[in-house]
Amino acid sequence: MTDLAIKAEGLRRTYRSRSGWLKPSWRHTEAVRGISLEIERGELFGLLGPNGAGKTTTIKMLTTLLLPTAGSARVAGFDVVQDTREVRKRVGYVFGGDRGLYDRLSGLDNLRYFAELYAVPAREQRNRIAELLELVGLTGREKEKVEGYSRGMRQRLHLARGLLHRPEVLFLDEPSIGVDPVGARELRRTVADLASSGTTVLLTTHYMAEAEELCGRIAVIADGAIQQIGTAEELKHRTDGRRVLTAEVLGASEADLGRIRLLPSVHGVTVEDRGLSQIVTVQSDVGTDIEPQVREALAGIRIGRIDKREPSLEDAYIAIVTGVDRDAEERTVGPAGVPG
Structure with missing residues (x-):
């Protein structure tokens, strides 16, 4: 078995958009331009870049939500195009913001629902959900409706949802966006604990302190391509x-x-x-x-x-x-x- 959790070679994604009706014209936008990347199993890897740089598009290709226009990628040893089902069994995807949860349901009922979607065996669901509620600090609040949760509580519930099926590789797309400093600190502690337990984590963030605190290596992406990869100290050597x-x-x-x-x-x-x-x-x-x-x-x-x-x-x-x-x-x- 390879020691690489993620391996991407020449990954590209081009979007085609149409303008005009009587005489339509097509515009091609290259969002990701030949990204090559290797991330080892158990590594906590950071992806930094400005808005529109291609971070989320890259993650969506690696999680099989988007097909690459060119290039190839393997996640947990499986090809993201040819082995879509196998990749999805082994990855978790957590994104920042309020989307993806059912407000009228309790936190517990949200996790029960997603456990069914992730095909978590019924005999394991109760213990698994209890473990995750404890991990993300929501024990005792799980029976409250999500509509009453703070932004930080919602984000921690997002994280629990993404971990229900014990993914080998966890993708965190700006998980602490909009979260207050106390909630962000708790979230960072949880992410660090996950990485130390052997889960591979790919984290995108706009917060430099967060990336420097958590990530062993960091890639800076801009204009759809990776510009530099290294530890925080190695990147500082640019200056x-x-x-x-x-x-x-x-x-x-x-x-x-x-x-x-x-x-x-x-x-x-x-x-x-x-x-x-x-x-x-x-x-x-x-x-x-x-x-x-x-x-x-x-x-x-x-x-x-x-x-x-x-x-x-x-x-x-x-x-x-x-x-x-x-x-x-x-x-x-x-x-x-x-x-x-």
Whole structure:
């Protein structure tokens, strides 16, 4: 038996959409562009990427919910196209959000219903459901209707549902989205316990701290392709030789930020809107004091606190993704702004 829980080679998925009625035209969008991936059994693997990068499409192909346009993939030793039934017996899929549960039923009745769908033997259902309720911290609340559950409780019930049939490989698609910090912490603890017990977990998330805490290896996906794979520390090495400056500013325009981007020692500038203020993050060469140049570029702009620090996983992620965005722009726009 192979030690790989997931093996994908050249995985692609193209969507075809139609526009117009009298003279219809077809548009092809390549959501996933040749993904190759190997995940070992028992590994907790992270998949990071911006919205629209292809994360969910990749998971849907690996869980047999979508057919690949090209390439191949094996999950738990079975081909996702030729051995669909065998793959589905061995995988669990948990997604973030409120969908997929029956609000008018209790948490217990939801699990009983899905146990039947997953063909869990009747003689095993009671003990299995009790185990899972204990695992996700819902013991004592299982007879309450789901419509009264908090977002975190719903997500933990989602997790219990995905584990009913004891999957070998568990896919978690942004499971902590919208969950409060306490609920997210409990969810992370449960996921870590699952991985330590031998379950292979593939996790997608937008939370860098979550990925760094849980995942042994992380892949960054952007523009439909995997850009880098490694541990959190290995990904941070992409920002070797750089320092990070963050400044709280009030009312900076694109022109102001453009002046910072043009500074010779600057590698990247990102902005986070905080309502009345903005947090400007600047990556620059190590050994260069960028603060005076930033203050000069923002002359006339109210500047609050300025901090300097070493690069984080989030900084590495931004460097990878923004680098892909620049490459994509260069591919699609030729000289003088003419589409390539």
